[in-house]
Amino acid sequence: MEKRIYKDAIYSAIAGMTKAFSHANRLEILDLLANGEKTVEQIATQTAVSVANASQHLQILKYARLVNARRQGTSIYYGLSSKKAYTAWKALRDLAIDLEPEVQRTMDQYRLETNSYPGCHFDEIHQDTAAQLLDVRPVEEFAAGHLNNALSIPILELSERLAELPRNKTIIAYCRGPFCTYADEAVALLKANGYKALRLEESYLDINLQEDQWKN
Template sequence: MEKRIFKDKAYSMLATMIKAMANSHRLEIVDLLGQGEKAVEEIANETSMSIANTSQHLQVLKAANLVEIRREGNFIYYKLGHEEIYQSWQMLRELGLKHMAEMEKLVNDFREKRNSLEALKMDDLLKRIKSKNVVILDVRPETEFKNGHIPGAINIPVEGLATRLKKLPKNKEYVAYCRGPFCVFADEAVQILTQKGFNAKRLGEGFPDWKMKGLPVEIIEE
């Protein structure tokens, strides 16, 4: 094989894989599947797409070996093909946040309106995590919490947070986290908490980022 043919084929194969991710909906799906396996219906609901459109995007990702499927009765479940796929998304996301001024402004404007502009870095959380004064709130859905969470975190999905406030002591510092920098659950949680006089911040990153660092993870077995 001539070297030009070799290079053309190699770059073409990589371009096919990159093209599969080069879509806003499919990037969101990859981000979502970083939380764990999900049914098509769950993905459609989370991404505000029809089941038909969601299935089409998932088939594109599957054709590029980016996701795998598992069938259980009439349901089809999807998960990322391997851990490196989320890492590639993570690197792309960080590149955008660091070097695209428009993206930085978008994130800051959104968080400023929800009192969550001052996000806590993971290194800072690690320093505070042993303090009895810090409460770590996982505001993701319960199924995601059970699949893995930061040790010691308590799960209060954001849609039920307002009804649980009376049971939360106000003399604590609250750190809310969710799926990642583009997940709005933690921002909504901080907004709810601060409006009621709680000291609350969001974690800048999400649970997958915690896991990718090789930090301890708790799982709740059924």
């Protein structure tokens, strides 16, 4: 094999897979699926596209082996194929947060408009006994994996279930990751009801991935 042919083949194959990452909707889908399996319809609804369109994007992700599909009952559940797929998405995400001003600006503006307060990091609070972790994602996502000692109250039920939360602790709300707004909404609601509350910057998967690093 010619050296040039070899390199072209390799880099083209990688670029082919990389193309799966280069569409806003597909990134959103990956971010969503990182938190647990979902049906095509759920994905379409939550990312605000048509079912046919979501299906097409899922085909592309499946062809690139970033997600896999599993039939259960009448539906097909799509899920992230591997942790490495999340690692790659996280690397791209962190890079963009770092050097794409548009991303920073949009995040800042959102937090300003919604009067969000500064978040905190897992390292700072995870052995603080005066802090209570609160997972505000849907229950299925909590079931698929969550931080140790976290309480599960989905954001939609939070206003009715405030009583379950300890009054004497700071509530640390977390959700799907840096672009998810559930935790911000939770903090706003909690503060309005007299709780001390903060948003955790990391998601469950970010922590999970980090812990894996120490294992190796």
